[in-house]
Amino acid sequence: MNDRLRLFSYWRSSAAYRVRIGLNLKGLKYEIAPVHLLRDGGEQHGAEFRAANPQGLVPVLEHGQRMMRQSMAILEYLDEVWPAPALLPATARDRQRVRALAQVIACDVHPLNNLRVLQYFEREWHVPQPERDEWVRHWICEGLDAFEAMLVDHPSTDEFCDGALPTLADVCLVPQLYNARRFGIDIARFPTISRIEAACLALPAFDAARPENQPDAPEKH
Numbered sequence: 001m002n003d004r005l006r007l008f009s010y011w012r013s014s015a016a017y018r019v020r021i022g023l024n025l026k027g028l029k030y031e032i033a034p035v036h037l038l039r040d041g042g043e044q045h046g047a048e049f050r051a052a053n054p055q056g057l058v059p060v061l062e063h064g065q066r067m068m069r070q071s072m073a074i075l076e077y078l079d080e081v082w083p084a085p086a087l088l089p090a091t092a093r094d095r096q097r098v099r100a101l102a103q104v105i106a107c108d109v110h111p112l113n114n115l116r117v118l119q120y121f122e123r124e125w126h127v128p129q130p131e132r133d134e135w136v137r138h139w140i141c142e143g144l145d146a147f148e149a150m151l152v153d154h155p156s157t158d159e160f161c162d163g164a165l166p167t168l169a170d171v172c173l174v175p176q177l178y179n180a181r182r183f184g185i186d187i188a189r190f191p192t193i194s195r196i197e198a199a200c201l202a203l204p205a206f207d208a209a210r211p212e213n214q215p216d217a218p219e220k221h
Contacts, residue, residue: 005030008052008060011214014110015071016059016174020214021171022075024205026082033062034216063187072106075168095168098162101150101169104193105176109143113179136183144180144190147173151192159199166200166208174200178211 007023007030008064009016023030035058036043043049050069053060053069061077068074079087088095097185113136121135151157162171177197178188187194200206206207211217 004062004064005061006033006036007031008049008058008062009214009216010031010035010058011211011217012057013037014179015057015106017178017209017211018071018106018171019059019061019074019174020209021174021206022078022087024208025085025087025166025171028076028078028082030061033213034214036216072102075171079168085165087166087171089162089167094156094162097154097156099165099168101147101161102172104143104147104150105172109140109176110179112139113183133142133183136179137185138181140180140185142174144176144185144193148190148193151196157192160196166203166206170196170200172208173197 005018005023005028007016009020009032011034037058042056044053044058050056052062052067055069059071059074061074068077075087078167088098103221118132118136121132122129127135151161156162157189158164160166161173173193174197177193180187187197207213212219
């Protein structure tokens with residue numbers, strides 16, 4: 001198999017951010033192929049990118065001749081092809097917990113404040129910016145309140161969401177916290193989450209994946 005990895009990414013996409021963290025934790029070398037989600041109406045809508053992903057969404061991971069889509073499926077693919085260090089725990093019970101935490105973010109919070117949802121509100125319903133921002137804050141806070149409750153006093157919660165090493169849950173959590181701050185949410189109201197985020201961002205794999213450290217970040221130009 002051709003081991004060349006190329007990630008179609010946008011610097012501020014939280015789903016692409018997840019995959020960057022996963023690739024970094026695995027110690028894999030990869031090339032970033034920037035897809036600007038706002039320029040010229042969004043490069044993700046162009047025919048060239050639609051050939052890579054008919055949904056018109058990032059991330060897409062190109063591995064050899066294959067195009068991998070959907071961040072959660074990509075992350076589990078990475079875990080199966082490069083099993084160490086593992087993103088999922090060893091036991092079925094612990095894997096269920098980690099997947100549940102990850103899906104609070106990936107399935108319940110993120111889709112409600114995705115760019116295309118907010119653009120639809122603006123384009124089709126003419127929802128003003130303050131109301132759109134309040135929508136985002138409401139659903140992020142509701143999700144993080146639940147996430148915090150799932151962590152507090154749970155015997156598996158340790159330095160990270162589940163144990164002493166980062167898992168899929170941490171990989172999903174950290175990008176969502178970046179989004180939360182963009183919309184003015186004070187993360188200090190979630191003390192366990194805040195502590196875990198600090199532990200994650202102290203790791204080079206998480207730090208290198210930060211939006212501001214990407215080649216297509218505005219300050220890079």
